[in-house]
Amino acid sequence: MPVIKNGEIVDTPQGEIHTLGSFLETAPNDIEDARAVRLMPDDDPNALEPFLGEIEIIEISFPRYTDGRGYSQAQLLRRRLGYTGELRAVGDVLRDQLLFMVRSGFDAFEIEKPDAAERFAAAVKEMSVFYQPAADGEIGIFARRHA
Amino acid sequence: MYRYDEFDAQIVKERAAQFRGQVERRLSGDITEDQFKPLRLMNGVYLQLHAYMLRIAIPYGQLDSRKMRKLAHIARTYDKSYGHWTTRQNIQFNWVGLKDIPDVLDELAEVEMHAIQTSGNCIRNVTSDQFAGAAADEIEDPRPWCEIIRQWSTFHPEFSFLPRKFKFAVTGADTDRAAVRVHDIGLHMRRNDAGETGFEVIVGGGQGRTPHVGVTINPFVEKAKLLDYLEAIMRVYNRFGRRDNKYKARIKILVNETGAEEFTRLVEEEFAAQQSAEKITLPQAEVDRIEAYFEPPAFEDLPEVSDSFVKASADDEGFAHWAKTNVRAHKQPGYGMVTISCKPIGKPPGDVSDTQMEIAADLAEQYSFDDIRITHEQNMVLPHVKLDDLYAVYQALSKAGLATANYELISDIICCPGLDYCNLANARSIPVAQDLQNKFADIERQEDIGELKIKISGCINACGHHHVGHIGILGVDRKGEEFYQITFGGRSDELASIGQIAGPGLKQEDVPDALERVIEAYRDLRSKPSERFIDVLDRLGHEPFKEALYAGN
Ligand code: SF4
Numbered sequence: 001m002p003v004i005k006n007g008e009i010v011d012t013p014q015g016e017i018h019t020l021g022s023f024l025e026t027a028p029n030d031i032e033d034a035r036a037v038r039l040m041p042d043d044d045p046n047a048l049e050p051f052l053g054e055i056e057i058i059e060i061s062f063p064r065y066t067d068g069r070g071y072s073q074a075q076l077l078r079r080r081l082g083y084t085g086e087l088r089a090v091g092d093v094l095r096d097q098l099l100f101m102v103r104s105g106f107d108a109f110e111i112e113k114p115d116a117a118e119r120f121a122a123a124v125k126e127m128s129v130f131y132q133p134a135a136d137g138e139i140g141i142f143a144r145r146h147a
Numbered sequence: 148m149y150r151y152d153e154f155d156a157q158i159v160k161e162r163a164a165q166f167r168g169q170v171e172r173r174l175s176g177d178i179t180e181d182q183f184k185p186l187r188l189m190n191g192v193y194l195q196l197h198a199y200m201l202r203i204a205i206p207y208g209q210l211d212s213r214k215m216r217k218l219a220h221i222a223r224t225y226d227k228s229y230g231h232w233t234t235r236q237n238i239q240f241n242w243v244g245l246k247d248i249p250d251v252l253d254e255l256a257e258v259e260m261h262a263i264q265t266s267g268n269c270i271r272n273v274t275s276d277q278f279a280g281a282a283a284d285e286i287e288d289p290r291p292w293c294e295i296i297r298q299w300s301t302f303h304p305e306f307s308f309l310p311r312k313f314k315f316a317v318t319g320a321d322t323d324r325a326a327v328r329v330h331d332i333g334l335h336m337r338r339n340d341a342g343e344t345g346f347e348v349i350v351g352g353g354q355g356r357t358p359h360v361g362v363t364i365n366p367f368v369e370k371a372k373l374l375d376y377l378e379a380i381m382r383v384y385n386r387f388g389r390r391d392n393k394y395k396a397r398i399k400i401l402v403n404e405t406g407a408e409e410f411t412r413l414v415e416e417e418f419a420a421q422q423s424a425e426k427i428t429l430p431q432a433e434v435d436r437i438e439a440y441f442e443p444p445a446f447e448d449l450p451e452v453s454d455s456f457v458k459a460s461a462d463d464e465g466f467a468h469w470a471k472t473n474v475r476a477h478k479q480p481g482y483g484m485v486t487i488s489c490k491p492i493g494k495p496p497g498d499v500s501d502t503q504m505e506i507a508a509d510l511a512e513q514y515s516f517d518d519i520r521i522t523h524e525q526n527m528v529l530p531h532v533k534l535d536d537l538y539a540v541y542q543a544l545s546k547a548g549l550a551t552a553n554y555e556l557i558s559d560i561i562c563c564p565g566l567d568y569c570n571l572a573n574a575r576s577i578p579v580a581q582d583l584q585n586k587f588a589d590i591e592r593q594e595d596i597g598e599l600k601i602k603i604s605g606c607i608n609a610c611g612h613h614h615v616g617h618i619g620i621l622g623v624d625r626k627g628e629e630f631y632q633i634t635f636g637g638r639s640d641e642l643a644s645i646g647q648i649a650g651p652g653l654k655q656e657d658v659p660d661a662l663e664r665v666i667e668a669y670r671d672l673r674s675k676p677s678e679r680f681i682d683v684l685d686r687l688g689h690e691p692f693k694e695a696l697y698a699g700n
Contacts, residue, residue: 041390065185066268068308072385075305079425096169096186103304126165129154131298133427134305141154141298143428145436 003088004120005108017059020047027051038090041069045076052083060106062091071104078105078135098123105135148209148518149294149440151259158301159256162263166190167249174246189307191265192248200568201243202265203255207275207293207317208236208521212508215519217258219504221251230504232489232497232525234561234612235314236274237265241568269307270300270381273315276324277522280441281530283478286336287344289319291438292373299374299427306381310388310396313381314353317346321641326523328352328361328643329615331398332380335641337367345369350380350410351402354609358645359399364411370434374427379418383410444516444531449481453534466541468590469552474537481534485515487527487544488551488559492584495577496562497525506547514540524561526554556593557601557666558584561612565605565622566629572605574622574629579603579658586659587666596666599680602637615639617681618662619646631658635692636684649693661696668695 002009017036018026020043027034031054038059039045048055058077060070070089077083088108089101098109102124113119133140139147151159166186173183180194187193191202203218210218218238222230225247226240233239243251255261264271273293280288296315300306306313318325319336327333333349345367352361368376387405389395402410460467474483487507490496499507507527511519514536515529522528527549532540544550553559560583563569565576580603587593602616606623613619619634630652637646653661668691669680684692 066308067390068268068306069386069390071305071308072382075382075425080420080422094182094185097308100302100304100307126168127158127161127302129157130304131158131301132303140428142433143430145152145154146430146432 001110001112002116003108003110004116005086005088007117007121007124009117010108012057017057023048023051027054039070039073041067041073043073045073045081048077048083049081052077052081052085055083055085057086057088057108058083059088059090062089062093065092065094065097071100074101074104074106075135095119095123099127103130103134103136103138148211149206149290149437155259155298156256159259159261159263162190162261162302163249163252163256166252170245170249185267188267189264189269190252191262192245193266194570198242199245199248201240201248201251201262202233203238203240203260203262204265204272205237205260205521206297207273207279207290208277208523209290210511210519210521211517212512212519214258214260215504215508215511217254217260219501219508221254222501222504225251229498229500231495231564232499232521232527234523234525234563234610235265235272236277236521236523237272238521241564263301266312267307268309268311268313270303270309270313270315273297273300273317274325274330274523275316276318276320277520277526277528278324278475278484278530279319279520280443281477281479281482281484282320282322282324283476284322285320285478286338287319288441289317289325289334289336290441291434292334292336292346292370293317294437294440295374295429295434296377299377303381306385309381309385310390311393311398313384313398323639323641323643326612326615326639326643328641329354329358329612329639330361332377333361334373339367343369346373348376348380350414351399351407352643353397353399354612354614355397356394356607356609357400358609358614359403360643360645361399362402362407364407364414371429371431374429375421375425376414376418378425378427379414379421383413383417387413443479444518446479446482446531447533449479449533449535451480453481453537456534456537459538463538465545465550465552466538468594469541469550470537472552472556472594473554474532477531479531483532483534483537485529485532485537485540486522486554487529487549488553489526489549490553490559490584491548491551492558492588493581495564495567496560496580499527503547503549506543506549510540510543524559526559552590553593555598555600557587557596557599558593559600560584561600561602561616563604563611565603565611569605569610571608572622573607573624574605574631575655576603576605576611576620576622579620579622579631579655582655582659583662586663595676596670597676597679599666600638601662612639613637614645615643616646617684618665620658623652625652629655631655633658633661633696635689636681638681647689649689649696651697653696657699660699664695664698665692668692 604611634646
């Protein structure tokens, strides 16, 4: 499956991606073996806190596009817990959700379509100003008006 | 009223262009109806029985003449020359072609309007008191905070795919005309001991198939912390709200299943955990900027009593009835708040024609500081009319069929579209409303009965708010036949409660006579004419009314 990162299709190394349960078992003993983890919607991202400095990839799963829990997981990881590694959206990742995902702190996306890069580029350009501050570091309009 | 700056204008323009692209992709077959659904739903476009329906946002129900004329133009150009006020203070057009919707959105953007978040599982249009800024019982005008919430919730990146739709209501008055206790989040402005204003935060109210009155999770949140507090509630809901069953997905179920105390603890914990990086910067200068748009208009110093008003009332009986019922006291002496009833006897409640919209726009411009409101009870309001001008306003409304004198009376019925338009309906609702209006058409009889709120829904989704009607009517389908279940004792004001089912459902043709018996029982039982139906219910309980309801069997 192609992955878009920073707007481009990239090759991703095929290491093991742990479930949260297997990650939490492995990481304390063998962090070398626990660089990638996938969160399901009801997983608590706070559980990753002790290991965030070592993790390279966190995948957040969207089993259905209507399930928006991943946005809160992403915001928590980026803004509250300060995670700086790759945050990848996987599953039912649709073009018209990409902008919300970027704003919530995702920087990588698994997209099935052959023209994924073009779709991504078009989708994230559609809005240029935002009311709320979010995990993408954009300054919200409330503050910009008085900058 | 609020005016867009370049940021607001940019967002609405970009959204219109984005939706145009989405419609093009749909029409060209690049995406299927299934894939299109989430996109159109973010933009107030529903597929109804006959056509696509477009719902346009009217934030907290406020319009000016320019906006109202644009709605009239849209009705005339793209629909069948009428529109329908909804119970969220919005407008719906039932016959707009999908290919035209991008043009409609462009036209709306010209007058600072949009259809953003009028549907979908996101934060919907914020509703408020239709008399905001005019009512005498107001602590403070709630509209600046409605506008702040509107902006904060627009395309919120974290809260656009919630378990279910999410509705806010805000009031600044003691008497709650915004039904804040039956919303997902209700904000009731309060004053603390130090004299500062803030918000009582009420969560988990709602209607639908499991109605609940909301619970107060915080009696006073100061304004500066409001948005952060709301984010905390939304995050708890987004993470923990149920997603396994659409009917259990509203926040009321989460509050109920978690328990109010535990839910409150979760919110407080989330609120406390917000680091500086997560706080929403809402500079005081920004609050001041938005508040400035809602400064009171330049009222004249006028005497309490208007001689011309008194004379016209004596000369014209129709006017006297109308003024008594549809005009309420204004905080400013010499002014009144005028309700323009959109419930003429025998017409679908809440429908207005293009010409009626234009007349309302003219009157707002000439007599009400260019301010006009849409109410959640599906009427219009001219909030600031001089008593001296009331007769002229009345005459113009009369000519346009807009002077029905029934505000808060038995024929001022809230009614959802029902089986005539809605593909979720079990039963028709509009004809039931019409039958009742015809039964009680006589104005003196209506005045004698006094305040009585009848609310009708065509199915358990409760868009017609039947749970909070003094008398609620719910259409149900039993083996292919339509029946109507009657509830008593619901109310949506500061004493909010959910109505109780009286007994077995009635056939449509039996509803008017059955309710007439209930009304006659009420008239016999009241201690004095000013004791309302709802007061007698409180005093005597439901039994006598149940008996009357079924006495015909
Ligand atoms: S209450 Fe039911 S019938 Fe009426 S508008 Fe809502 S969904 Fe449709």
